[in-house]
Amino acid sequence: MKKPKTSADYQREYRKRLRDQGLVKKEVWIHPNHARILSQYEQVFRNPLITSGKTCNTQLKEIEVSMNKKNTWTTHSLFEALLETEMVSSNQASIKLEESTKATIHMVLHSMGDLPVYVTVAGEQILAESLLWPQDMVNDVVAFNDEVLVTHKIFPLSTISLDTLPTGERYYTMFGALSAFSSLFDVVFEIELLADNVIKAADAYSKFLPSQMMVEV
Incomplete structure (x- = not known):
């Protein structure tokens, strides 16, 4: 019987897929309040179709506008x-x-x-x-x-x-x-x-x- 995968197995496979896409890991330190924004920025920077600074800036501006429209509870x-x-x-x-x-x-x-x-x-x-x-x-x-x-x-x-x-x-x-x-x-x-x-x-x-x-x- 095949041994079931653990969360560690899935994590290794996930990271391998990212490396296979030519992506590299960069560590950043941010305030917890900005985690959601960073996650969306990350998705933009992973997109291989964004090749120009102008296109990238447009995508990032759309994220900022979207985030400003949402109310976050305190x-x-x-x-x-x-x-x-x-x-x-x-x-x-x-x-x-x-x-x-x-x-x-x-x-x-x-x-x-x-x-x-x-x-x-x-x-x-x-x-x-x-x-x-x-x-x-x-x-x-x-x-x-x-x-x-x-x-x-x-x-x-x-x-x-x-x-x-x-x-x-x-x-x-x-x-x-x-x-x-x-x-x-x-x-x-x-x-x-x-x-x-x-x-x-x-x-x-x-x-x-x-x-x-x-x-x-």
Whole structure:
């Protein structure tokens, strides 16, 4: 039986195809906010049909115009927009902006048993996350980690990670990520779906947790 390819195999093949096209790798250092623009510039510079500086400049100008027409969320602008959503105005959720080392939107979803969800915008990514439970509460960490890797796909658009809090305590966290160019509708959908997945995860992995445990946040 042929051994299945790994992500490393695909990466090697991808890089070989690029080299075969006569492309070379150049390392650049940029601010995270410009990653999307750089990606589009890269596609222009890969095009073998662009042979003149004038043609290249035209392509780059079109990218700049396109990017300027799009609204990118910041944590502060997203907070102001979420204040106007039905979720908040109907008291299904309350929301506040926490300013520390980085601005974070702290939401409490009353419709989900007062489940806290934290939302931040970093560069071109919006991250929504909610704490599940501390690692030391899991009765068999190795078995649990294996179970998560096998089953995490049952929670659409959400992923489970293991994070260390500022207190030094290790917590399992469920999170979802989407583009900072996403519509407000998509952001609200991601938040609501994440909250639903957190509740389902507590039930799905209950055999690894103390009996009668509620989702701890």
